[in-house]
Amino acid sequence: MPGPFQYCVWFLCTLLEVSVVVCSIAKGSFRRYLSLNVYMVAACFVNLARFKILLTYGYLSPEYGYFYYYSDLLLTIGLYCALMGLYSRVFEEMGAGKYVRLGAVLLLLGTAAFSFAIVQQSSSRMLGQFVLDSRAMGHLVLEASQNLYFVGLVLTYVLWGAMLKLRETRTRLIQLVLALGLYFSVFAASYAFRNLSTGMRNDIWPYFIPISGCLLPLAWAYAFWRIPEEARIAPARLAVVPR
């Protein structure tokens, strides 16, 4: 059962998600970064729905477990769309948005198929049959989340590389992409760690994931509120390896 700390972080995270949308509207950037804002609105509604299900069915109920992981999966796909929105912003002048979207959809379908194949293989080994029971379905969601976060991370990494190559100077766009990269890498690493440590007692997990969830709305709210759209920066200064 979540304690006061988890409830506080949960509430804070929802508040931050609302603040991203509010800051974006206040600074006149809602339509410019529509996919990011839609994701934040969706995340906010999911948080409210999770809270409702928690109150109705309880923390240890399968209903809550299913809703938590499936909504997480859907939100990851939503974040994926937000990332595509950022791709479109970076490549808008080159007119390559159509190809980017097509590539993203193919990659998304490929990741889903790959995750399904892995889980089907392991569940058949585990149960001796090709029937997906609730345990295998839970594993599927964990596996798919890990893979989707990882694909998101790779795509963000590619986008960041392209931004450095294209000498993208828009500070706000740079901060939005870097924050997304941070978020994807934290989650991909933690899901992978959780997958590696299956069966082990993990006391950090219930604290770590909610706090990490606050990272993205915090950084995006900061970027919308503090960084004007006209602000420019030399991207070569940000590369870890000097260019």
Next chain:
Amino acid sequence: MMAGIIFVFSAAALLQFFISYCRSLIAASSKQSLSAEVKDVTGIQRVASGDDFQRVMQLLQLCPERPEDRNGVQAIGAYFRLLNFLRSTIAKFVPSMQDWTESERGHCAYFAAVALERRISFSRDMLAQQMDA
């Protein structure tokens, strides 16, 4: 196996994104010049050194906090600790890294000084509002 690969790659990417993100926060403040008053208080005249960071942070903690820059200051604090760790480990064997970490530590100190400047003017505004009331 797959989870292990994902974990290693994600941890490496996390470090890289974290460094770039902190540098983007620092770069945004590096264009701002310090007032003569803050230069006197912090002892930073033109170029900040890494050794100034702790002193500037102590001064920063004396001022009322601005909610807007709390996250940035915390992120740069973590970045500074990471740089200190690199300086005392890998940089001992790689001389070019020694210079890089020192220059980055200086940038962190300058970022903290800019945050101090903002907090001082914020405190002044608050005081002025109270006086008016």
